[in-house]
Amino acid sequence: xxxxxxxxxxxxxxxxxxxxxxxxxxxxxxxxxxxxxxxxxxxxxxxxxxxxxxxxxxxxxxxxxxxxxxxxxxxxxxxxxxxxxxxxxxxxxxxxxxxxxxxxxxxxxxxxxxxxxxxxxxxxxxxxxxxxxxxxxx
Amino acid sequence: xxxxxxxxxxxxxxxxxxxxxxxxxxxxxxxxxxxxxxxxxxxxxxxxxxxxxxxxxxxxxxxxxxxxxxxxxxxxxxxxxxxxxxxxxxxxxxxxxxxxxxxxxxxxxxxxxxxxxxxxxxxxxxxxxxxxxxxxxxxxxxxxxxxxxxxxxxxxxxxxxxxxxxxxxxxxxxxxxxxxxxxxxxxxxxxxxxxxxxxxxxxxxxxxxxxxxxxxxxxxxxxxxxxxxxxxxxxxxxxxxxxxxxxxxxxxxxxxxxxxxxxxxxxxxxxxxxxxxxxxxxxxxxxxxxxxxxxxxxxxxxxxxxxxxxxxxxxxxxxxxxxxxxxxxxxxxxxxxxxxxxxxxxxxxxxxxxxxxxxxxxxxxxxxxxxxxxxxxxxxxxxxxxxxxxx
Numbered sequence: 001x002x003x004x005x006x007x008x009x010x011x012x013x014x015x016x017x018x019x020x021x022x023x024x025x026x027x028x029x030x031x032x033x034x035x036x037x038x039x040x041x042x043x044x045x046x047x048x049x050x051x052x053x054x055x056x057x058x059x060x061x062x063x064x065x066x067x068x069x070x071x072x073x074x075x076x077x078x079x080x081x082x083x084x085x086x087x088x089x090x091x092x093x094x095x096x097x098x099x100x101x102x103x104x105x106x107x108x109x110x111x112x113x114x115x116x117x118x119x120x121x122x123x124x125x126x127x128x129x130x131x132x133x134x135x136x137x138x
Numbered sequence: 139x140x141x142x143x144x145x146x147x148x149x150x151x152x153x154x155x156x157x158x159x160x161x162x163x164x165x166x167x168x169x170x171x172x173x174x175x176x177x178x179x180x181x182x183x184x185x186x187x188x189x190x191x192x193x194x195x196x197x198x199x200x201x202x203x204x205x206x207x208x209x210x211x212x213x214x215x216x217x218x219x220x221x222x223x224x225x226x227x228x229x230x231x232x233x234x235x236x237x238x239x240x241x242x243x244x245x246x247x248x249x250x251x252x253x254x255x256x257x258x259x260x261x262x263x264x265x266x267x268x269x270x271x272x273x274x275x276x277x278x279x280x281x282x283x284x285x286x287x288x289x290x291x292x293x294x295x296x297x298x299x300x301x302x303x304x305x306x307x308x309x310x311x312x313x314x315x316x317x318x319x320x321x322x323x324x325x326x327x328x329x330x331x332x333x334x335x336x337x338x339x340x341x342x343x344x345x346x347x348x349x350x351x352x353x354x355x356x357x358x359x360x361x362x363x364x365x366x367x368x369x370x371x372x373x374x375x376x377x378x379x380x381x382x383x384x385x386x387x388x389x390x391x392x393x394x395x396x397x398x399x400x401x402x403x404x405x406x407x408x409x410x411x412x413x414x415x416x417x418x419x420x421x422x423x424x425x426x427x428x429x430x431x432x433x434x435x436x437x438x439x440x441x442x443x444x445x446x447x448x449x450x451x452x453x454x455x456x457x458x459x460x461x462x463x464x465x466x467x468x469x470x471x472x473x474x475x476x477x478x479x480x481x482x483x484x485x486x487x488x489x490x491x492x493x494x495x496x497x498x499x500x501x502x503x504x505x506x507x508x509x510x511x512x513x514x515x516x517x518x519x520x521x522x523x524x525x526x527x528x529x
Contacts, residue, residue, distance in 0.1 A: 020272040029272070039387075049386035051273040057386045077294070077391055079286030081278065081338045083259050090283045092389050099387030102277050115294045132276055 014086055016126040027066060028052055029130040037121055037133050039099055041067040050099040071121030072096045073135060080110050089113055093135050107136040140406050145231035145242075146364035146371035147524065149178025150482045153352035154319045156470060159252040163195045164205045166247035170355035171206060178357045179367045180241060185357075187212035187239035189230060191222035193248045193473040202245070212239040218381065218518025219510020220420060220475035222246075223356075225520040227481065228377030230358040240360045247353025248473020257349045257474050258282045258337070262512070270384075274515070281422070282346060283338040284514030288391040289425035290340055295392055295440065300340055302443030303424040304331035307344050307467050309451035310421065314464025316493040321348045322468040331424075345424040347466035347476070354478040356485065364527075372488045375409065375503070375523040378402025383516040392440075394426075395519025396433035396507060403505075403521040404435070411435050414523075415501045416487040417458055418480035420509035421465045427451075430507055431458075434521065453496040462487065462496035477508030477520065488526050502526045 021029050031038045041048045042056035043063040055062050078091035089105040091113075105113055106122060119135040126132060151173025158166055167190070175181055185208050194202050199213040214229050216222055223246055230242035250257050258281045264271070292298050308328055314320035326344060334343040364371040380398035404410060411434070419434075421427045428442040436458060437445035450456035463469045463483040466476040484506040486492045503525050510518035 017276040019276050020266050022267075022272065025272050047386075051270055051387075053269070076389060077287040077291040079283040079290055079338045079341075081259070081280065081283045082336045083282075083338065084278070088278055090277050090279060090287065092287060092391075094389075100384075100389035101387065102274055102279065104277050115290065 014088070016124050016132055018126050018128045019130060019132070024054055025052060032123060032131040032133060033129060035123055035131070037069040037071060038066045039069055039095070039097060040064045048097055048099055050101050067097065070096050073119055075105070075113065075115055075117045075119055076100050077115060078105060078113055080113070091135070093119055103133060103135050105136060106134045112137070139235065140376060141228065141231040141235050141374060142376050142407060143361065143373055144235035145358050145374045146361060147227070147356050147374065147485050148359045148364055148367050148369060148371045149174040149176070149180065149357040150355070150485045151177055152354040152470065152479060152482050153472065155352050156319070156321045156350040157251050158249045158351035163247060163249060164202065166249065166353045167194060167202055167245045168206050170247055170353040171243055171245050174355035174357050175243065178359070178369055180357060182206055182208060184241045185243045186210060187230065187233060187242035189214045189226040189242055189244040191215065191246070192217040193246055193475060212242070218520065220422070220477045221379070221508030221510035221518040221520040222475070223477040223481060224377070224506055224508035224522050225379045225518070227358060227374060227522045228379060228520070231374045231377070234358065234360045240363055242358040243355065244358065245353065245355040246473055246475060246478040248475065249351040250349050250474050251351045258346060279515070280338070281512060282341055284512040285423045285425055286338040286341045288429065288513045291391045292425065292429065293340060296443070298428065298443040300332050300342070301328050302447050303345055303428060304328040305447045305449070306421070306424040306427045306451065307331050309449060309456070310461050310465045310467040312452045313462045313496050314468035316495040317464045317469050320464040320469035321350055341423055341425070347422050347471045348468065349474065350470050350472055352470060352472040354472065354482050356481055370489050371527055372485050373525040373527060373529055375525045375529065376403055376406035377520065377522040378406070379518070379520040381516065381518050391514055392429070394429050394433050394509065394513050395517055396430045396521060399519040399521040400434040403523050407523040409503055409523060413503045414458070414505045416462065416484065416498045416504040417460045418484045418504070418506040419460050420476050420480060420507055421461060421467045422476060422509065424467070426509055426513060427460070429513060430509065434505070434507065453498060459496070459498050462492050477510070480506045480508055481522070484524055488524055502529050
């Protein structure tokens with residue numbers, strides 16, 4: 001076993017969860033199955049937000065549209081849950097588009113993870129019709 | 139209209155137990171209520187307003203009003219997690235000032251130990267309808283790793299160290315040694331804290347508060363009623379409150395809602411940081427205290443690490459004695475909500491009834507601050523400034 005395998009989260013060993021989906025977020029999760037990460041952009045004020053809402057939290061407009069993200073981002077902060085049965089890294093990643101989202105960092109040596117590290121979207125299918133937007137080191 | 143001097147805290151009670159396997163949740167609330175009312179020289183029949191939060195069983199205020207046989211004309215079930223009970227003081231004072239009620243009872247109780255709740259390491263689930271649920275629960279957010287991310291970012295931006303955070307636990311432990319009811323009474327060192335097991339980077343086991351059962355209560359009354367009571371009352375000088383959230387994705391974990399609730403409380407109370415002789419600061423984790431102290435203006439933003447080190451929070455040693463009961467880090471954190479006990483120790487200090495080893499001399503003005511939710515996601519902040527009867 002290499003050092004990398006010892007210290008990074010092996011996604012084969014964890015059960016990929018199924019997200020809670022509601023009518024407002026259905027399109028977001030349907031897109032993940034096609035490998036797309038969507039955020040919301042307001043057609044009136046032009047601001048982007050996450051997690052997605054039908055009504056813009058900046059200007060109250062209900063004229064919001066989906067925007068596909070590039071999948072590139074930087075780690076804003078992270079913490080490694082050492083006490084878990086399989087230690088994992090929770091993180092906030094700031095996307096190129098300007099919003100910060102909660103995620104997990106996978107396929108990356110846990111001791112190498114750092115704030116400002118460049119990371120890239122790494123979808124993992126959960127076998128239940130959606131995929132989870134994990135991130136890993138570029 | 140300010141609430142300054144419009145209401146007084148006339149009675150307090152804190153359960154001495156820390157594990158409550160043989161008591162019901164409603165019973166714990168009622169025992170705390172009875173204790174606080176007796177301390178004030180009042181009884182159930184005097185209560186005309188009842189305040190509780192999400193820890194109250196069943197239908198909350200309605201279930202507990204029935205259990206205690208209260209006849210009420212005012213209720214408030216503001217739920218902002220552990221900060222609720224600090225906010226309740228401001229709400230009770232406003233209601234009293236508006237003539238809506240005269241004797242407001244506030245209770246908290248819980249039994250997370252007896253129920254073997256995975257308080258710190260289980261995924262926090264606020265229900266499937268929570269709008270954020272689909273975008274958070276899949277990532278394993280726990281209390282510890284969310285606060286861990288705040289600490290990690292604060293360290294990154296300001297150079298705060300684990301040793302500096304450890305000083306907060308060290309100070310709490312110095313106080314807890316004198317509290318016979320404290321769950322952890324051993325004095326610890328900075329080395330003990332940083333060498334304790336890592337729970338979720340960068341927070342060690344001793345950076346985390348304890349998990350305890352029990353409860354507490356206090357009674358807020360009108361000035362007219364306070365005058366009729368034998369017990370020394372504590373004057374409400376004012377309060378401030380604020381929620382903070384993830385701001386539609388503009389996340390900043392380096393500050394808390396105290397940055398808003400604090401200035402509001404200070405402005406209305408007409409006092410400043412130098413006037414505060416004692417501070418109860420919510421201490422779910424060491425980082426909670428550090429960010430809150432900065433946000434309340436006790437030091438410059440980012441300088442919290444320097445401020446707390448070298449015993450500056452230890453009563454009789456440092457400039458700002460804090461959590462002289464041992465706080466949530468060492469003494470008590472009933473229902474996983476520390477706002478109640480923060481108020482209670484502030485009242486003890488103002489009455490001159492803290493343990494003699496930690497009592498602040500001539501303590502005339504004190505601050506109590508509550509934090510709810512998670513400083514890593516959405517949170518409630520509430521600050522109250524209290525004064526001695528003559529303040």
